[in-house]
């Protein structure tokens with residue numbers, strides 16, 4: 001398998017506080033890699049550092065053959081490393097269509113109309129509500145919109161930061177089905193989740209972040225069977 005994303009010795013933080021203390025992580029082309037960790041472990045900080053939204057202090061980020069270390073977020077998006085952020089962050093006062101169209105602002109703009117059709121085929125509920133203001137959509141619909149907006153940029157790797165947060169069990173089922181479908185269509189995914197068992201069931205490999213360091217990593221079935229992981233994250 002070829003490495004799509006290769007992170008080595010990544011350190012970053014906020015002001016004087018270092019949050020990530022040298023993180024190594026790889027996502028191979030075609031994989032779902034799961035990133036687990038309790039609240040405050042540094043998962044969002046890792047995503048934001050990869051995406052150029054948080055300043056890196058040390059370490060390297062290689063993506064799809066390019067050195068993205070310390071690059072501006074616009075360059076990161078243009079390279080095809082696309083994040084669907086925690087909390088969806090849709091633009092509440094813009095319509096569903098406008099939110100989707102903004103997804104191709106920095107990448108794949110020439111194919112905007114065709115990609116919009118593809119996204120609306122994946123999410124028929126968004127097609128029904130194209131003119132609705134995003135802020136008036138339900139939590140689950142907003143999550144679909146945020147993922148659709150990410151897909152508009154033709155991601156080479158899609159980072160999903162806690163997509164199931166706040167969704168009903170039924171919506172979570174739908175979401176995980178969707179992630180599997182996108183993966184089946186060839187998309188590589190870095191999935192940050194608190195829904196540990198379900199994520200480890202659909203992923204190939206996983207990393208467990210604790211206090212800004214990788215505490216465990218390996219094949220998902222191995223982590224699912226690990227006593228440490230089961231005790232810490234599954235309460236068994």
Ligand SMILES: Nc1ncnc2c1ncn2[C@@H]1O[C@H](COP(=O)(O)OP(=O)(O)OP(=O)(O)O)[C@@H](O)[C@H]1O
Pocket residue numbers: 014019037038039040041042043044045046086
């Ligand atoms: N903008 C910020 N300024 C200062 N500290 C921050 C900032 N954002 C996050 N932190 C701190 O960095 C640490 C890691 O936070 P981060 O959001 O990366 O964790 P997380 O694993 O994503 O947690 P959660 O699952 O709760 O979202 C926390 O101690 C948090 O308080």
